[in-house]
Amino acid sequence: MSGEELLSHLAELTRRLRRALLAVALAFIFSFAFGVRMVKVGGDPLLPVPYPSIDHSISTMLVSRFVESLLPSQVKLISIGVFDPLYASIEVSLLLSAAVALPVVMWELWGFVAPGLYPHERKAVKAAIIPSIALFAAGALFAYAVIVPTMLKFFLLFDESLGVEPTLSIKSFIGTVVSFMAAMGIGFQLPLVMAGLTKVGAVSAEAWRRNWRWGVLASFVFALIVSPGATGGIIETTIGLSLSALYVVGIAVAKAVEPRRRQNL
Template sequence: MAKKTLSEMSFLDHLEELRWLLVRSTIAVVILAIAIFFVADFIFDQIVFGPTRVDFVTYRFFCDASHYLGFADTICIEELPFTIQNTSMEGQVNVFVWMCITAGFILGFPYILYEIWRFISPALYEHERKYAKVFIFSASVLFFTGVLFGYFVIVPMSVNFLASFSISDVVKNDIDLGSYISMVKTSVLAGGIFFEMPVIIYLLTKIGLVSPTFLQNTRKYAVIIVLIISAIVTPPDVVSQITVAVPMLLIYEISILISKIVYKNQLKEQNG
């Protein structure tokens, strides 16, 4: 049976397409999660719990940077005074399963983008459908860059600050396993999603929900929000805060530029 065109599809047909998108994407994530199972020891020991060790690459980088900038050992990490403990019977099983699923989602993100493109492509013009590879590649690169930013910047800075913060010497930091894993997952996925902003702004500008003027007018609020976030997740030193804030502000400025290009192209098409 020939596939229905967009004009022939009813609302229920669209829901059916969306359902199969979710089914295929879920199957892909589950398959990748099962594959992660076979390298779980490496994933947990070297990646998930990497930021809990003082020899983690980010800590060494900042220590070397502090020496280079003449700050001596002011931002060198010599100790992370906390331990991670499991306080529930099924805690480690839940963490194991959900970390495999999270890793499967991250690795399967390009395929999920492909499925999303298949779903929205019938609503696009013929010349716009030719950009499928560019869309999937660009969005994937941005997502993986954001994931790496979250893992190598946000996570270790959060670990360092939260592990070192103490209201009293009486209180010892014995961090719950679920709390630590939640912080890692949130930081990594939030980084990936935030770095998708240029793609999201592109799509929102295309459909008329966002304009360059709106983004420019809200720039000052975006700067304040980014500075607050960087101050919260980093130790109280300028180098760490700049390291977090600059990439986020750069992504916002790139989004404004993309919105301008899309908006100008739309005006040319309307006037042409």
């Protein structure tokens, strides 16, 4: 590759990164600084209309939703620092902006790498985009519906056994929710990564099956890294078993895509 071609590729990468970052920034601003109200226009049904508002923004509404649906009624939510509620809203806005802008980011990434791929590789990558988004959403929902409620109930029981009034700062609460949703969204990409490596010929499906013990070990190591480490092994075991099950799913998907690769070759 000549120097001129390299500069051309770098310029293209810069343009696409700018567009991707702009999408993330716009999504962040909208979720952090705008609310949505339902308005009836004439005889039309109610329509969602955005309006500028930080204290009733989309992110603050989602913070309230997290509190109502996840926080046990016995736990008192407090603000330790002056800016803790603001930090909580920012964290939720970051999660929302990443989720909303993800299709744009993936489209720009695809536009950059696609010209350098073979036809069968382009087909494989395009086929993985929607499953990747779906798996991330599934992982985030799993954290929201299972991991976080289980963890909070455990800490509540522990506090009550010690005779301690259960309190939790809003910054810590929202940070925990967002972190677990993001971590599990990433962790749920495991079957797709395994299938992708098999599709390109890097790792065979038989190799995944033969080394399943290492896969299970890696799943529990990941669980130990992302979990708080103070739940008596409940959260760690739940995450580890979930990722181990996904590893088994990954083996099955890898077996399914391997014959297709041979046919393409």
